[in-house]
Each structure stands twice: as structure tokens, then as C-alpha cells.
Amino acid sequence: MAVSLTVEFSGGLEALFNNSRSIKLSLASRDGSESSPTIADLVVHLCEKVMTSKRRELFVIDGYHVRPGILVLINDADWELEGEEEYVIQQGDQILFASTLHGG
Numbered sequence: 001m002a003v004s005l006t007v008e009f010s011g012g013l014e015a016l017f018n019n020s021r022s023i024k025l026s027l028a029s030r031d032g033s034e035s036s037p038t039i040a041d042l043v044v045h046l047c048e049k050v051m052t053s054k055r056r057e058l059f060v061i062d063g064y065h066v067r068p069g070i071l072v073l074i075n076d077a078d079w080e081l082e083g084e085e086e087y088v089i090q091q092g093d094q095i096l097f098a099s100t101l102h103g104g
Helices: 014-017 039-050
Strands: 003-010 022-027 069-074 096-100
Touching: 003 014, 003 039, 014 096, 022 039
Parallel strands: 003 096
Antiparallel strands: 003 022, 069 096
């Protein structure tokens, strides 16, 4: 089942995604099942279909795990409260990826 959602990037992550601060997506589960997609499905989709930079390591590590230092908010709530990568995305969700790491 596909769901529509909004994904936002801040803290410099927008540079990895064609300088887009916000995108709207329709996303299905990557295993092709009728179940709704998870945040893990979203991260894979973002890396494989949306990211324009070759510097994937600035967003994910160990395959498709969001790297430490990136805050993920699901409808303004920390994803740790929602089950992190296992959170099942709901119609109309707003997901924010914000880098808390700053160069100097």
C-alpha cells in the first residue's frame, strides 16, 4: 500500500538532495507487500531514488542506517519514541532529517 508523505531536510542535508528542503513522496513498501512502508523503506528510497549526491556516507552508514548525528522527527516527535526505522509510515506523515553535525 502506498502512502503520501512529506520529507524535509535541514542542517546541510538538503545539499545531498539537490538542495531541496522539502519533497512530497508517494511510497510503497520495498518488499512489494500490501503493508505500509517503514522509515527503513523511506531511507532506502531516498538513497536510491532521490539523493543526487554521491556522498551517501553523510546520510547513512552500514548500508541504509541513518548515521549518528542526524535527528529524525516524525510529525515533530523524536523517532526514538516511535520505533525508529521500524515505524510504519502513515498517510500524510511529515518526516524531518536534520543534521546536528557542523564542520569547522
